[in-house]
Amino acid sequence: MLNEFKTFIAKGNVMDMAVGIIIGAAFTAIVTSLVGDLINPIIGLVSGGVDFTNNYAVLAGEVPAGASLEAAREAGASIFAYGAFIMAIINFLIIAFVVFMLVKMVNKVKDAAMKEEEAAPEAPKGPTAEELLAEIRDALKANA
Structure with a gap:
């Protein structure tokens, strides 16, 4: 069972997925900041602060x-x-x-x-x- 788990983890797909999740989490922070700090204030100005x-x-x-x-x-x-x-x-x-x-x-x-x-x-x-x-x-x- 342990060897099967090692084989599963060592496959490229799992490692690629892990890297994707980590980058996705970092990317989420960037996009959230972009929207909250840059885009929403502009929309607030245009829409009268709705x-x-x-x-x-x-x-x-x-x-x-x-x-x-x-x-x-x-x-x-x-x-x-x-x-x-x-x-x-x-x-x-x-x-x-x-x-x-x-x-x-x-x-x-x-x-x-x-x-x-x-x-x-x-x-x-x-x-x-x-x-x-x-x-x-x-x-x-x-x-x-």
Whole structure:
């Protein structure tokens, strides 16, 4: 059983997947920062600072009028935080679009590199082993 596990772990697929997960986690931090620190403030300026995060409905309990979502949670009220959910959806759509644009850009660069490789002239190939053997055979027949 232990040997099977070692074989499984040593396969390239598992190692590639592990590297992908680690890079994905680092990439998530970059994209989250890009969206939160650069894109959302620009969207906030354009949309007049629309933020639904503090929109909620009180299901049970007492909450002071105009209290923030955090204050309502601290008061112990049972709340339906639909505004936070709407903002999560908006952030997801923005992040998905940014990732789409990044992947599209990477694919474009990759395709350009592939075209350059294809366009590069191939070095002339030498004779095959069979051709060399045929030449030697013919030269030996001619000398005999």
